[in-house]
Amino acid sequence: MTACKNFLSDNTAPIDKAVLEALLQANENHTLPYGQDKFSAELETVFAQKLGAKLKVFPVATGTGANALALSALVSPWGAVICDKAGHIENDEGGAPEFYTGGAKIMTIQSKDGKILPKKLKEALLYNQNKGVLAPPIQALSLSQSTECGTFYCKAELKALVDLAHEFGLLVHLDGARLGNAVAALECDVKEITSEIGIDALVFGMxxxxxxxxxxxxxxxxxxxxxxxxxxxxxRKRAGQTWSKGRFLSVQALAMLAEDRWLKNSRHANAMIAHLLEGLTAKQKTSSFEFYLPYETKTNELFLITETALLDHLEKEDFAFYRFPVEEIFKDEITHFKNPQMARFVTSFYTKKEDIEALLKAF
Structure with a gap:
């Protein structure tokens, strides 16, 4: 079997077979439309049991749609949401949050690793308050778990931010596009970093x-x-996010929640990155190859800084990954590189050890 050389994103992976089977089974008979079906009702019950809380579930097809829809319900058009500068809602959603909210402003906090510090958040909130009518009031805090840097918040870190946000009257939105990867890395129950610490709106990424x-x-x-x-x-209806055949969203989520498939798949993706990091570390000790890790690597994203020429070589070998310019905060750590560049490699539930071995061989 030919190794997969695509490490661009976990979005490039196929659909889990259990999801395909669930879709086929749901396709057998007529049922009520617009989320009034039995599968959607069951989904809300399953989520309530899993998260141990009273809640409402609104199935949405995309992460951008879910984030933007959540913020449109939490923030006024004349308000603002604050997030990390690396946040997906700030960089990768094409203005959808601003559009869905009717013009709410996104404000950001700079961090070293995608994780907001309570001190920085408090400073930003106090400054915003003191601006009065001259600045849109911050009404929501948006956090990513895991972050866009592949890092994650522990329970205590999240709780400190959530408590601070609530103290200032904010609601808290959690972008859980890679929630499973964070839960797997933390080895905790998903309740511990969502319902039990006061998250208000959760996008449960699947x-x-x-x-x-x-x-x-x-x-x-x-x-x-x-x-x-x-x-x-x-x-949701106004945003075009209410599916007439809503059961086909709900049955996917049910299939992923059954036997914690979402978590097992995420755990496998994390293990594949761990295997890659182990191999790269061993290779660095026995060859002229060098790399620097700008962020802690424990989920399914590995960022590294190395020579641009090596990344060029990997692309010539048909490996796919994203490149980024090196941020100023890391430049003092990589002065020994001639022409450094940062790259990101992402694994998924479908990544195999053979794929990792092929990539390691090419380095």
């Missing part, structure tokens, strides 16, 4: 873990989220 198109938006029921819950059904 596409990167093997679904075709299923990113359920989970809203936890509390006093803070009452206005959002009242508006969301209408907002």
């Amino acid at each position: 596409g990167k873990a093997g679904a075709m198109a299923a990113e359920p938006l989970v809203i936890f029921e509390n006093e803070r989220t009452k206005p959002a819950l009242k508006a969301l059904s209408h907002l």
Whole structure:
């Protein structure tokens, strides 16, 4: 079997066979439309049991759609949401959050590794308050778990940020596109980093873990989220995110939740990156190959800085990955490189050891 050379993203992986089977089974008979079907009702029950909380589930097809829809329910058009500067809503959603919210501003906090520090958040919130009417009031905090740098927040780190946000009257949105990878790395129960610490809106990512198109938006029921819950059904319809044949979103999510397939798949993806890192570390000790890790690597994304010529060689060997310019904060650490560049390699539930071995051989 030919090794897969595509390490661009976990989005490049096929659909998990369990999801395909669930879609086929749901395709047998007529049922009610617009999420009134039995599968959608079951999905809400399963999520409530898994997360141990009262909640409402709004199945959405894409992560961008789910994030933007969530923020449209949490933030006023004249308000603002704050996130890390590396956040997906800031860099990779084509203005969808601003569009869905009707013009709310996205404000950012610079970090070294995609993780906001409580001190920096408090400074930003106090500054925003002192600006008065001259600045849109920050009404929501958006966090990514795991982050766009492949790092993750531990429970205590998340809780500190959530508590601070609530103290300032903000709602908290968690972009969980790679939630499974974070849970697998933390070896915790998903409740511990969502419902138990006060997350208000959760995008429970499944596409990167093997679904075709299923990113359920989970809203936890509390006093803070009452206005959002009242508006969301209408907002979802207005945004074109209410599927007439909604069962085909729900059955994907049910298939991923069954036997924790979303977590098992994420755990495998993490293990493949760990195998890659182990091989690269061994190779660096026994050859002239050098690399620098800008971020801690424990999920399914590996960022490294190495010579541009080596990355050129990998591409000539048909390996696919993303490149990024080296940020200023790392330049003092890599002065020994002649022409450094940063690259990102991502694994998925479908990545095999043979794929990793082929990549290691090419380095």
